[in-house]
Amino acid sequence: MNLDFYALSIFLIGAGLAGIFLNRDFVKILVSISVLESGVNLLLISIGYVQGRLAPILFSQELKASAVGKVVDPVPQALVLTAIVIGLGLLAFGLSLAIWMAKNFETTDVSELKRLRG
Amino acid sequence: MEKFLVLVFVLPLIAGFVSYIAGLKGNHLSKIFTAIVLLTNLVLSYKIFKYVMASADNRIIAVFSGWMPPLGINFYADSIAVIFLLFANLLAFASLFSAKLSYSNRFHGLILLLTAALNGLILSGDIFNIFVFFEILCLVSFALVAYYRKAESIEASVKYFVLGSIASAMLLIGIALIYAKTGTLNLAQIADMAPQWSGLFKAVVFGLLLVGFGVEAGIFPMNAWLFDAHPAAPYPVSALLSGIVIEVALYLFLRIKSLFFVDPLFSLVLLLLGLVTFAVSELVGFYQRDVKRLLAYSSAGQIGLMLMAFSLPTKIGMFAGLLLFINHLLAKGLLFISVGSMSDRSGDRDIDRFSESASFVDKVAVLAGGLSLLGVPPSIGFMGKVLLFIALVKAGFLAFALCLIPFVVLEALYVMRLVGRTLASSGDGRIECPGQVVVQWVFTFIIIVLPIIVSRMSIQTDKLNLNGFNKQDYLYGMASQLLKGDRL
Numbered sequence: 001m002n003l004d005f006y007a008l009s010i011f012l013i014g015a016g017l018a019g020i021f022l023n024r025d026f027v028k029i030l031v032s033i034s035v036l037e038s039g040v041n042l043l044l045i046s047i048g049y050v051q052g053r054l055a056p057i058l059f060s061q062e063l064k065a066s067a068v069g070k071v072v073d074p075v076p077q078a079l080v081l082t083a084i085v086i087g088l089g090l091l092a093f094g095l096s097l098a099i100w101m102a103k104n105f106e107t108t109d110v111s112e113l114k115r116l117r118g
Numbered sequence: 119m120e121k122f123l124v125l126v127f128v129l130p131l132i133a134g135f136v137s138y139i140a141g142l143k144g145n146h147l148s149k150i151f152t153a154i155v156l157l158t159n160l161v162l163s164y165k166i167f168k169y170v171m172a173s174a175d176n177r178i179i180a181v182f183s184g185w186m187p188p189l190g191i192n193f194y195a196d197s198i199a200v201i202f203l204l205f206a207n208l209l210a211f212a213s214l215f216s217a218k219l220s221y222s223n224r225f226h227g228l229i230l231l232l233t234a235a236l237n238g239l240i241l242s243g244d245i246f247n248i249f250v251f252f253e254i255l256c257l258v259s260f261a262l263v264a265y266y267r268k269a270e271s272i273e274a275s276v277k278y279f280v281l282g283s284i285a286s287a288m289l290l291i292g293i294a295l296i297y298a299k300t301g302t303l304n305l306a307q308i309a310d311m312a313p314q315w316s317g318l319f320k321a322v323v324f325g326l327l328l329v330g331f332g333v334e335a336g337i338f339p340m341n342a343w344l345f346d347a348h349p350a351a352p353y354p355v356s357a358l359l360s361g362i363v364i365e366v367a368l369y370l371f372l373r374i375k376s377l378f379f380v381d382p383l384f385s386l387v388l389l390l391l392g393l394v395t396f397a398v399s400e401l402v403g404f405y406q407r408d409v410k411r412l413l414a415y416s417s418a419g420q421i422g423l424m425l426m427a428f429s430l431p432t433k434i435g436m437f438a439g440l441l442l443f444i445n446h447l448l449a450k451g452l453l454f455i456s457v458g459s460m461s462d463r464s465g466d467r468d469i470d471r472f473s474e475s476a477s478f479v480d481k482v483a484v485l486a487g488g489l490s491l492l493g494v495p496p497s498i499g500f501m502g503k504v505l506l507f508i509a510l511v512k513a514g515f516l517a518f519a520l521c522l523i524p525f526v527v528l529e530a531l532y533v534m535r536l537v538g539r540t541l542a543s544s545g546d547g548r549i550e551c552p553g554q555v556v557v558q559w560v561f562t563f564i565i566i567v568l569p570i571i572v573s574r575m576s577i578q579t580d581k582l583n584l585n586g587f588n589k590q591d592y593l594y595g596m597a598s599q600l601l602k603g604d605r606l
Binding site for chain 1: 246250253257260261264267268269272273275276279280283284286287290291294297298301303
């Protein structure tokens with residue numbers, strides 16, 4: 001069992017969510033979203049992970065023949081790769097939003113938005 | 119025909135980037151290119167529509183790179199999916215066609231990517247692919263909402279971004295839990311194992327997916343972004359966001375619900391949520407003065423109705439939901455295009471002043487769209503609402519049906535106010551984009567003609583079945599090898 005991974009991922013998810021709801025600065029919210037996504041990615045990875053097994057890279061013929069019992073589940077790793085790329089895209093877009101926010105409002109404080117536009 | 123299924127997704131995805139590059143020299147080139155691609159897509163989706171409706175088993179499956187499901191990924195279209203596909207591409211083409219030429223290549227590229235994501239979501243038979251397409255959809259809609267880069271649109275986009283990011287994280291957690299339990303990502307194989315899940319696990323996954331899809335679909339406690347994003351976006355984008363994006367999120371959630379969560383308790387929860395969404399949106403919408411915001415509240419209300427109709431596990435509820443969807447897509451698309459372009463020209467979105475430069479076609483379009491939206495008798499909006507009422511009563515939810523009535527009246531009141539203000543305007547505005555006039559006339563024509571077609575169809579409800587999601591298809595392969603029957 002890899003309970004410590006599950007515990008860590010749940011902690012990261014909780015910390016990310018708390019950060020999103022408690023912070024008012026948009027850049028800090030972006031950081032919290034990244035923490036949340038790391039937590040989810042860790043959860044995905046730990047689902048497929050088995051203690052003491054190899055990475056699912058079949059570099060030799062004999063490993064190919066007996067891979068099923070020796071390597072960890074490769075599907076979650078492929079999923080996490082995709083999820084990381086998507087997370088990067090989201091973060092990049094979020095940061096560009098933060099720049100436009102700073103240009104329009106001269107602040108990145110989310111709670112100020114309504115007041116400044118008013 | 120299987121190739122078309124893939125093409126309808128791949129073509130706009132690639133074209134999105136090409137269109138952006140083509141537009142670096144000027145908006146004309148990228149607009150013409152985008153229009154050609156979207157028209158091709160519309161033709162392709164019409165061919166798929168005709169093929170699936172005419173084929174014996176009403177479905178078509180595309181398998182990628184020779185890996186049979188459940189190992190490989192697949193696209194799947196049944197009669198419900200092709201209806202969504204056809205109308206999604208119709209609205210995408212219409213909203214591009216009605217857009218002003220001043221919108222840049224950024225706009226054209228994003229519209230193409232949005233179409234690709236919508237088509238992928240409608241067709242996908244793999245839950246992780248749904249997540250990926252969903253993320254494309256979210257990112258593209260954030261960017262389209264922020265298109266003007268003004269204070270209002272940035273604020274709307276920031277709200278949408280934060281809520282959307284939380285939602286997609288919840289969706290991914292839900293998918294991770296499902297994978298941990300079943301070891302597969304294929305929708306049908308998961309559906310095979312779903313009855314064995316414990317009640318607690320089902321409830322947790324249902325909650326996570328509800329948050330994940332519910333934010334984008336605009337289900338009540340999670341729809342705060344919608345009322346800022348729809349008004350702030352350019353009007354063709356508002357039409358798309360309101361006409362198809364939220365509906366596709368709803369469709370996905372209900373499709374997954376009908377596969378994994380068949381217990382009546384879940385249906386009851388969704389019925390309640392739908393009623394609350396409808397009631398709250400119509401109540402708040404009644405007091406709006408900003409016309410685009412008013413239409414956004416009405417969209418949220420209609421989503422509530424569709425949620426109620428689709429979560430009833432009967433054919434008549436299904437049919438009512440489809441009619442409500444088609445009606446909302448046509449009417450709200452037309453209203454957003456007309457009202458949005460009018461308020462763009464007069465530079466004011468207040469209900470007293472937005473229609474200062476209304477042209478004749480605007481008045482006709484708003485009249486047709488408004489009447490169809492609120493369900494004046496021969497329209498399909500009327501058929502949808504009446505069928506929903508009948509479906510609710512037949513399923514034993516008379517109280518729900520009665521609760522709907524005051525809010526339907528409320529919606530009628532404020533939509534009529536909007537129509538009245540438009541008709542009363544003495545302006546003689548000129549529409550700068552000729553494509554918009556064409557779209558307005560065509561949509562008005564469809565709204566008038568569609569009730570006749572639907573009533574002549576003599577309600578072939580047996581062809582329209584969301585539960586007709588055959589697990590065997592996914593598991594064992596190609597459409598040609600499939601046997602007819604054993605649909606739920």
